[in-house]
Amino acid sequence: MPEIKLAIDAMGGDNGPSIVIDALCQLINEGTPHHFLVVGQHDSVTPLLSQYNLDEHPQVTFVHAEQVVEMDEKPGQALRAKPHSSMSIALELLAKGEADGVVSGGNTGALMAKAYFQLKTLPGVLRPALMAALPNQLGGRSYLLDLGANASCDSETLFQFGVMGSVAAQILEDISSPNVSLLNMGEEEIKGNDVVKNAALRLASSEHVNYTGFVEGNHLFSGKADVIVCDGFVGNIALKSCEGLATLIVDQLKSALMSHWMYRLFFRFLQKRTQKSWDRLKPDHYNGASLIGLRGVVIKSHGSANAKAFGSAIRQAITEAQAQLPERIKDRVESVLLEQH
Amino acid sequence: MPEIKLAIDAMGGDNGPSIVIDALCQLINEGTPHHFLVVGQHDSVTPLLSQYNLDEHPQVTFVHAEQVVEMDEKPGQALRAKPHSSMSIALELLAKGEADGVVSGGNTGALMAKAYFQLKTLPGVLRPALMAALPNQLGGRSYLLDLGANASCDSETLFQFGVMGSVAAQILEDISSPNVSLLNMGEEEIKGNDVVKNAALRLASSEHVNYTGFVEGNHLFSGKADVIVCDGFVGNIALKSCEGLATLIVDQLKSALMSHWMYRLFFRFLQKRTQKSWDRLKPDHYNGASLIGLRGVVIKSHGSANAKAFGSAIRQAITEAQAQLPERIKDRVESVLLEQH
Numbered sequence: 001m002p003e004i005k006l007a008i009d010a011m012g013g014d015n016g017p018s019i020v021i022d023a024l025c026q027l028i029n030e031g032t033p034h035h036f037l038v039v040g041q042h043d044s045v046t047p048l049l050s051q052y053n054l055d056e057h058p059q060v061t062f063v064h065a066e067q068v069v070e071m072d073e074k075p076g077q078a079l080r081a082k083p084h085s086s087m088s089i090a091l092e093l094l095a096k097g098e099a100d101g102v103v104s105g106g107n108t109g110a111l112m113a114k115a116y117f118q119l120k121t122l123p124g125v126l127r128p129a130l131m132a133a134l135p136n137q138l139g140g141r142s143y144l145l146d147l148g149a150n151a152s153c154d155s156e157t158l159f160q161f162g163v164m165g166s167v168a169a170q171i172l173e174d175i176s177s178p179n180v181s182l183l184n185m186g187e188e189e190i191k192g193n194d195v196v197k198n199a200a201l202r203l204a205s206s207e208h209v210n211y212t213g214f215v216e217g218n219h220l221f222s223g224k225a226d227v228i229v230c231d232g233f234v235g236n237i238a239l240k241s242c243e244g245l246a247t248l249i250v251d252q253l254k255s256a257l258m259s260h261w262m263y264r265l266f267f268r269f270l271q272k273r274t275q276k277s278w279d280r281l282k283p284d285h286y287n288g289a290s291l292i293g294l295r296g297v298v299i300k301s302h303g304s305a306n307a308k309a310f311g312s313a314i315r316q317a318i319t320e321a322q323a324q325l326p327e328r329i330k331d332r333v334e335s336v337l338l339e340q341h
Numbered sequence: 342m343p344e345i346k347l348a349i350d351a352m353g354g355d356n357g358p359s360i361v362i363d364a365l366c367q368l369i370n371e372g373t374p375h376h377f378l379v380v381g382q383h384d385s386v387t388p389l390l391s392q393y394n395l396d397e398h399p400q401v402t403f404v405h406a407e408q409v410v411e412m413d414e415k416p417g418q419a420l421r422a423k424p425h426s427s428m429s430i431a432l433e434l435l436a437k438g439e440a441d442g443v444v445s446g447g448n449t450g451a452l453m454a455k456a457y458f459q460l461k462t463l464p465g466v467l468r469p470a471l472m473a474a475l476p477n478q479l480g481g482r483s484y485l486l487d488l489g490a491n492a493s494c495d496s497e498t499l500f501q502f503g504v505m506g507s508v509a510a511q512i513l514e515d516i517s518s519p520n521v522s523l524l525n526m527g528e529e530e531i532k533g534n535d536v537v538k539n540a541a542l543r544l545a546s547s548e549h550v551n552y553t554g555f556v557e558g559n560h561l562f563s564g565k566a567d568v569i570v571c572d573g574f575v576g577n578i579a580l581k582s583c584e585g586l587a588t589l590i591v592d593q594l595k596s597a598l599m600s601h602w603m604y605r606l607f608f609r610f611l612q613k614r615t616q617k618s619w620d621r622l623k624p625d626h627y628n629g630a631s632l633i634g635l636r637g638v639v640i641k642s643h644g645s646a647n648a649k650a651f652g653s654a655i656r657q658a659i660t661e662a663q664a665q666l667p668e669r670i671k672d673r674v675e676s677v678l679l680e681q682h
Contacts, residue, residue: 192574
């Protein structure tokens with residue numbers, strides 16, 4: 001596998017640059033052969049690089065950025081007023097070919113807007129999409145897209161998301177012909193709105209996608225589909241609703257388990273013995289949403305990620321860059337466009 | 342409180358009439374003063390009524406129905422071909438004023454279509470909506486609508502859902518001025534599609550709703566809003582996604598807990614001691630989605646409900662019928678229509 005050079009936006013995320021540098025340090029200590037361009041404000045980042053003994057490390061290069069996109073800044077404003085932000089400079093390194101991918105834990109809206117503006121979509125691709133991996137009951141992962149890059153989509157855009165998601169699942173999960181489904185309010189053909197019905201016809205008619213019909217929300221985690229397609233409005237709400245429920249369940253479980261010393265003791269014991277099966281569900285392992293359809297690898301880390309989770313996002317970027325996911329998507333979209341003529 | 346007469350569709354649900362009759366028997370044994378018109382096929386239902394000693398009970402009247410709507414039948418077909426189904430006859434009893442409400446665990450699409458056709462919407466109401474209560478982190482309930490009665494909605498329809506949900510939360514939760522929110526992919530005003538943006542303006546301009554802005558999916562269970570409004574496509578997917586995640590978590594928890602005799606023992610002990618806090622989250626307690634906006638109380642019980650859960654759905658119907666929820670919604674919608682002129 002080729003060595004990769006990643007541009008890392010060190011200023012993004014709720015927890016500041018320390019978790020980013022910590023994540024890099026862990027990866028380097030584990031023996032990663034890749035190179036990292038750490039983009040951020042000199043005064044915030046260089047002391048941390050010294051602290052972690054990365055200031056003169058051959059795999060780490062610091063790149064200064066004057067500006068920072070705030071987490072609550074409006075994307076349009078960030079796009080216009082922050083051309084020298086760490087996010088913009090990281091994307092610029094990718095656009096100029098000086099990096100093979102970008103990882104940022106910053107403002108999602110700003111990252112999507114800047115990435116779209118600075119990198120552009122691949123030839124023939126209508127819109128980029130935000131895609132994430134979800135754990136499923138079969139022990140594997142299913143990919144859900146779009147998670148919020150597009151508030152509404154026409155059926156051709158949803159069709160393309162199916163094509164792009166299929167290429168991604170092939171590469172990332174090593175599945176030869178991933179099952180691609182559309183998220184709908186029922187499984188019967190007559191269910192849903194016109195956009196999903198037309199997208200279904202379009203997906204069923206293509207030889208380049210293994211379309212397996214509609215799935216309902218309860219199948220996000222069942223493993224019935226390897227790729228699940230919806231517009232960004234629906235995907236964002238579905239995923240965040242699940243986050244909300246998980247928080248509620250964990251809160252109830254914790255308060256029940258912490259109410260007595262014996263439960264606490266047992267909980268620790270149980271935790272150790274069942275670590276593996278729980279680890280599969282932990283958000284840390286699923287951190288790193290891919291912004292696909294662009295001319296370059298861009299990974300969005302969750303704003304509240306810790307160092308371990310940020311490390312997962314970096315690994316995701318390495319995998320996609322090594323597999324040349326954008327080029328593979330470009331090839332597939334070209335074949336699909338040829339099929340139509 | 343007045344005594345209520347409910348028409349119960351005994352043939353709906355995956356588990357057949359036995360759980361329905363079992364639920365009725367439990368309610369009557371608990372001393373409910375209400376009357377039940379049990380609608381179903383003679384040969385399936387009367388033996389069960391005898392078995393539970395309800396065949397000559399003064400609070401129970403059997404009503405024969407020749408046909409049954411199957412759980413997987415297409416709603417349009419059920420509407421045309423099954424005018425003598427238990428579902429239709431139960432709704433007919435309500436339409437004729439012989440019952441104060443209907444409870445059915447049958448085919449959701451068919452129930453929505455038949456109820457809309459047989460009862461009609463209240464004056465001024467554009468569309469009925471399916472509404473359910475969700476447990477929240479504050480220990481209360483939030484109401485989510487629409488859950489699938491309408492695949493797409495215009496902004497005026499979403500506005501009306503806010504009005505109707507507000508009346509329902511006032512009555513069912515005894516909140517004087519419920520917080521009403523729109524479900525969106527972000528909380529800022531610029532987020533989302535045109536339909537939710539226009540619905541937000543409409544809700545903010547009315548004196549008859551306490552509109553508190555957009556909420557994201559993670560607030561479905563936070564208690565931030567008492568009423569959360571979305572179209573049926575989004576609501577259905579959000580709720581079913583949560584069902585899917587809950588199944589995944591419970592599966593993992595069970596397999597972890599059942600892997601050793603000591604865990605199993607502890608689990609039983611823990612279960613007993615923490616029953617109360619878990620009971621709050623159990624679907625049994627939240628069974629009973631209300632089809633609101635119609636000229637009558639119609640409650641949809643989950644297809645897979647057990648007797649206890651079906652009992653919750655019956656209680657929901659009794660509460661709504663006693664509070665005359667349809668009349669209260671009619672009054673509020675009238676006030677809103679007057680406000681516009």
